[in-house]
Amino acid sequence: MKRLFIGRTMVAKLFLTLFLVALLTGGAVAAEKVIKIGTLFPLTGPCALAGQRCQSAVETAVEVINNSHPEIKVPGAAAEGVLGGMKFVLVHADHQGKPDVAKSEAERLIDQEGVYAIIGSYNSSCTKPASFVAERKQKLFVCGCSSSAALTKRDLNRFFRLAPTDETESLEFVEFIKYLNETKSAGIETVGLIYENTEFGKHAAEEGKAAAGVAGLKVIADVAFNPGATNLNSEVQTLKAADPDAVFGACLGGDYTLWVRTMKQMDWLPDVALNYCTGYQDPIIAKQLESDGDFFMGGTGYSPEFAELMPAVAAVEKIYMTKTDPSVPFDSDCIQEAIATLILAQAMELAGTTDYDAVLKVFNETEFDSPMSLGGMVVFAPGGQNLKAMSILTQLQGGSYKKIYPLDLADTEPVVPMTDWGSR
Amino acid sequence: MLTRKHISKDVKWWIVVAVLAALPLMGVLPSSYTEHVLILIMLYGSMAQAWNVIGGYCGQTSFGHSVFFGIGSYGAAMAVVTFGFSPWPGAMVGALLAAGVAVVLSGPCFKLKGHYFAIATFAIVEIFNRLFMVWDWVGGALGLDYPLVEEGWMNFMWYDSKKGYYYGALILMIFVFGVVRKMEKMRFGYYLLAVREGQETAESLGVNSTRVKLSAMALSAFLAAICGAFYAQYNFRVDPSMVMSLDMSMKFVLITILGGLGTFWGPLLGAAVLIPLQEYSRAFIGGMGGGVDLMIFGLIIVLVMVKQPRGIMGILDDIAMKSREKKEGDH
């Protein structure tokens, strides 16, 4: 008798749960004069820092779009909203750095929240399934900073990415090394790689290896490590033993500081250390490392030192800095997310409608004027890559990012080889 | 008596299945997100039930199930991505491989007791995770991304509607729960309980406890791997940190224990409570950032474990007991 009773309670509970599930999601969304945009970033987990900054950058851009900011010299800033006053409304989602969550959150944003487009989503591994979903559901996916070159080689029609890829960066690194060898007789012949063994690090390393191979540089150390390391002793020791002339690095956040400090502890440096978008570009980390962070180099899409190149950014950056805690300036990654948002608004404005086909046509055929981008232009190739995406090679000198390459934009001579730990 | 008990249980089971099967037809599912949550409930319920075979019925707390789950998902994904084939044979190979790996690894592990066993299973997950991370043939750290393939049951792949996945998950659940229900009624099921309750006693009655445990592990791994294949098909992507991680292993354990360890309904109840909680809390407050949803989630786990470690089944038992006492008091 007792068993039977429990059973009934259980079935009742199950139904109740099902009912609640249905209820919770059943409420229809009332139509308003707004355009819903979804953001999809890793707000928790190991990439939370970058994800939260990217989210703030998108919020900043929306602030610029929705309100009248005549002082900001960016298309669409002066007007209130887009298409004669329609406001952007953001729906935030957290994918925790997990591709499966990214996929289901993208579906939720589209089906449930009815967003017009998604902006995101930092981790390339998460951008892949999420943008796939958007493509199938015929929504736009505008990606700021995911760097995997494979993303824009999938023939998707509704996917657009603004940042340069790790392929582009690798080519730039190699070109820079050639320049150093030719003009400064730096004598760089060998390359070492150090990268976190994740989809991001591995991809960057493969592009780096390929580029080095084409340029005739010999890769003599290939050091992958597990992110969130307790120490990087063997990793740096391996590099030190191989002693390459140049190192390409892809270490994020805490691993980057650990890497730099371990090299200092082991008293070793390559002649040149070039970083993909990593801890190097994080201004807070650069500041915290103090002189230890100096003379490292990396591809940089934006830093406050670029102010005279991109005068439009300053005013936007001011807003951004109120949205971050502790207050930080834009970095290369998150500024791309802001640009992504602005380009979306601009495309709608140019199309004069929210109709997808019209907006898509604009995306595919327009040379966007983008004063926030390095180079000031955005043009999308088939597949969605921003052809005008570029980054400047910078070197940290005295705690600030000095532009060193390409030469027409450079303002400082690179310090090569890097100054020894002892003589700093 | 024995058979009657089972029949009445089975009726409930078929009612649940029938309701789940009818939901989409009746148009009760207003949005695909609800569908998504229901699919996850059925998937994670099945995963938990697969774990329940070894963890609940047989009493061996393995934290290694993400390895088997992972092998299953790699089986399906490699069939599609690497060989451009249907995922079905891949899932089968993966599941059989998972069962084999389970037997090989469990042999020595079963000699370990308590926390030594638990930590050994942690270690195995970490080892597998790191090996798959560097194994280029299976995609290494880059993982495997599905190409666009034709929709339908042949490829077990749908893009626009979730109905296929919904019924796929339902079939998966019927299969896994059906196997376990069948097992419960067989000699093997009784032997599992006997090994859990007293290995020495069971041995004295002629039960080969090593073989029972190994078979249970193999069955459990097989079922977990099939769930893994579904997971890969559902997410269009596999990489080691998605499928072979302690995080994933904890899900197997957590859902089962929150639902009710070693009970037939526990895994489904656990999933039916935990998954909506996880999905909706992330949907409603996760976007705020800062992990408030995960804080709440953590607290709930603590509370349940402190208040009623037998999980939801235990809580229901308590409620039933109380209301029965009250009834008796009324007379």
Place this chain on the structure above:
Amino acid sequence: MALLEIREVTMKFGSLMANRDVTFDLEEGSIVGLIGPNGAGKTTLFNCISGYYTPSSGKIFFDGKDITSSSANEIAKLGAVRTFQVVHPLKEMSVLDNTLIGAFLRTSNVKEASEVAMECIKACHLEEMVHRKAGTLTIGQKKRLEMARALATQPRILMLDEAMAGLTSTEVRASVELIKSIRDQGITLLVVEHIMEAIMPIADKVVVLDGGEKIAEGPPKEIINDEMVITAYFGEKFAKRLKEAKLS
């Protein structure tokens, strides 16, 4: 040939000699009592026979087959099944399910096994408790459950390890009857027992262990009168009581 032959079994734990050169036989259809003071090595010998320990030296044959290094479950499968001195019920399982585990040794069919199990439960007078969880039984009921479970395996030899310790005198009498009826079914019994009054009247043969060695073997009558056993083990007073028991 005897059903169970124990040949010079020696069991050492490090430097401790728990059994030394123990040899005796169990004839089919008989009841053999294994007695001795605490620490005499009865349970160790028991564990050697039932496969929980492998003897350091010596051999054990069951029905002519060497089972010295067989595992417990293999020995049970052959037909030699034991109970435990400290009861080990499968607590979360019902009395029926407990007994089923035994019955499953001979059949995998649930229905057949249930019939066998119910018979054994009836034989051990537990039919009232069929659906109770084993953990909730009294100690006497648990001991009977152990026996029902072992019987359900349809053994050729049933080895009882102090099956009557801690029981009331009524329960002891019931157990004695039960043991006799088991023997009448043709099952051989090896009984380790402390309660002399219970074992002496029914045993066909008694083996006495002391300090790990066999000091005497023979029918109960002889054992009671064996000077060595009396002085070494029983003591004067106990021997007298035994004689009285025999007379009555």
Place this chain on the structure above:
Amino acid sequence: MVTFLQVALDGILSGLLYALIAAGLSLIWGVMDVINFAHGEFLMVAMYLSYWLGFLWKVDPLISWIASGVFAFLIGALTYKLIIRHTIGKSAMAALLATFGLSMFLKNACLYMFSPNFRILNDTILGGKTFSVGGVIFSLPQLATSLFSLGVVALVYLLIKKTRLGWAIQATAMDKEAAELMGIDTERIYVLVFGLGGACVGIAGGLLPSYLATFPDVGGLFSLLAFVCVAMGGFGSIPGALFAAILIGLVEAFSGFYVAPVFKYVAVFGLYLVVVFWRPRGLFGW
């Protein structure tokens, strides 16, 4: 040769750090048979305390380890009082899963309060200082942490073996009921043991910011390694945990350098499996 010695030194130093973290876990496991899943998060919380003391008031980690230790003691004691106490005598998994929930809570609470920034202390007394003996480089912060580790492990060991309190703890570990009959307040012992376990990891957390970045996810791998140290050393054996930790540090360093860095944890976890398959109760277990 110098490289070999350097690798060995790095291994021993990181091993000693693991020992300091594992000691507390070992104590809790030995006395209460509970695995504290939130151990890594205790470490993380202690690191945050030390970081903030250093950042806001310029307190050096060489001093703030005291505060971190005391703070973690309180967290440990509180964890026992609020959570573990209620799981004793229930299912074996209850304590483990409850502390897993706690770890999730602590990690995300810190994420919420302190943001996910990677925080580094500069200008600490030892920070970045090194000296070299025959080409082998010693890093001062790591060396100091190792000495602390040896000191703390020795103190805990002496406390258990040589003091009245230690005997009470041992008695409680062996047989709780018997200890209660002997007049030992086992409840207080448990609080103390959990507190002490917290304090050990707290001291480690106090020292770490002098060379490691502090962020909400920092505890993960440390706690996993600590589990392995404790189990490899053997149930509740503090010298065992110390020995296992150094072994793990060495295996990590040598396999990382001589095989490949990606394989270093494969080697560490593989070593654990080899050890327990050979000795199912660990190196020093009985």
